[in-house]
Amino acid sequence: MTSKNIQSTSSLRRLPGALSILVAALALAGCAATGGAVRGTGDLGVVIERATGSVQIVENSTDTSLAQVKGLGDLSHASVVFSRDTRYAYVFGRDGGLSKVDMLTHKLVKRVIQAGNSIGGAVSTDGRILAAQNYEPGGVKLFDADTLELLADIPAVGADGKPSKVVGLADLPGQRFAYSLFEAGEIWMLDASNPRQPKVTKFHNVGKQPYDGLGSSNGRYYIAGLYGEDGLAMLDTWAKDLQVRRILPDYGKGREKQPVYKMPHLRGWAISGDYAFLPAIGHKQVLVADNRSWNQVTAVPVYGQPVFVMAEPSGRKVWVNFAFPHNDTLQVIDVPSMKVVQTLKPGKAILHMEFSPKGDEIWVSSRDENKVVVIDTQSYTTRKVLPAESPSGIFFTWRASRMGM
Template structure:
């Protein structure tokens, strides 16, 4: 949030002297029809600092002047002066004096069903394995491609909401994929046909979405407003809005994930030193009303507001910005907001049970696990340090810290390969991929499949035969490599591909992919 506020202040520093009411009027005349008079979005995305965190002010000016390809955003350089364009860009980086409510009434009003489920085919209209499909989010022109993992070609390509979160989520049978955009839109798409089933706007700024292991529910975590929203997975109709609050203050959501063996959603919070768990199984039993103190001082569990989804609240000694489950889903590894340390929280004991030596802002959400000498090890890249940390999941000690060519963002492995792949895309050598031999815990290979270009985010085919890599530039591609020889087999042109996920790896909770 500090970076967002700083960006807003920087933006305000270069607002022309004549700006103010004139700029608000200019916004109303030029932008409100698509982006909403309140800047909360309409047919165009929301224009708030929280939603524009990835877009620099200079880039925003360029979009206003030249428009955005493959969208309805037109350019205004022939109608607005350079000063007017600069003032408009600064205006949308100013925080609202008061964020309007986005509760059940507004959520219900946004819901629409596009394709009835009865209209969908009973069998896949193709011969390939439907569980070996990939979903690729293309950030360059806001599209999604569904890729056939057998024939290595694009089956469908369709437009998406602005700024989708890269982490697509699937129904347990792999038939449907769910997307969440940064400005709160949740979409359900049929993997077999590429058809949009339903959409709903669950928030103003959304962190991510999780799908229950029984396929009945979605849980949406929001940054604005401070809420969680439960949806019916069948048609995305809203079931419950859960305010995220405690101890007299509210909190943004850091992340929400599903814990399949527990039949629950687990939520990390940015502004409360708590983890929330929501059991959703029909036989989960009632949650006791009120707070129940555990044996560990300062740890307690309680409930959210009334409704089907009630939260078990676990007190922790620090804020948790990201987390990762152990293979049993009984414990979560969490990274602190400043990235200087980490902790392990036992969801059954309801307390912290270990500290982690994890400086350099680990990206736990993209970590992987694998077995070595009968022990589960977890490996994670770091966003600020040129390293990969490998942790023993029994002792919680860091058994190895491998030096890499730069900070990395994504890491992937697969049960059918001894290699774990990590990018170093956060550093200068953005074109390199480093491949770790999980048998020796050493970097065995460094490859540059697209020299000089941004290369990241590896995902494997269902059988682990292919490693699919993103060339994440506007005129980019996904590169399909042999996972044993690292030779390129094929490349499919894409526009800045970011997240991409194989259906089988996600629904089977592969140890080599994020969950």
């Protein structure tokens, strides 16, 4: 232990005997769990290793891997949210598993199988409730974030009386969540202020087959992409008269049908100033819309069909990755000029990207080369290459303080 640790421990003598023993034991346990030093979690993150059902705990201050946690099941389509204090990562797996991972002790705390097929989740405003969205049997389940106790099960049955897959789950202010029903063509907003008796507001006939959704970073908008027709469906949660309206009516495959190699992820939209940058479906373009009127203002030609379109924390530049056969490439768009200013080829099958908290670096996963590449966002040079087993999603703890994640 360091001298500071010793001084802190000696100050415990002023506490009642039993209490001082307990606190000292906890302090020593914490030091042991973190290799002898007390540390924070603000620079930690999780890398999904889809082939082995494991995650790596990584640190972006020194660009290092700290540990591997195994036994998380099928992570072929996995997502992660974090506890309010950023100590715990909650991993939602394809097999319906919900896993709680301790970022400091590098251990799997608890795992429950809550559905047959799940594709993600979200955490409430106060951090006390986890919401899981499910393909099979459909619906949303609410859990206690501390114990993973089931609090509520909300089936997804559309106005036609048929069950539906749930997609596009996003957290909203005020203990609310929004999500879409794929087969039913509906958007639901769930108020979990009383998590054992949640209230649901339903919006019918929003469009054919909403396949994904996102919540804006200020919590105002929930936007769903439509697989069955062009355009997007948007719920403005600030409006007095809540209703879903259509925006960007030409968004989609358009008149000239093109093969789609991978559906873009709306969760990867980039918001920069007055503009929203979004991946065109089936076309080699990034579309730019005015995020006040939600009208398209231009389209930026890019190397391939974009999948994720993500803005640096400053908003100055937007990074784009692509579907097969161009998924070995990244491009960078300069926002003021609306032009591509850099093209990189960091590895094969670049599936996911994640910025460090203030955007000095971007981490990208190269699934087919079993590596994670850390790139300097100013010089575009590679800072570090970390080995990983078929890596996919990368999630840093700064997400815990953002809405719509």
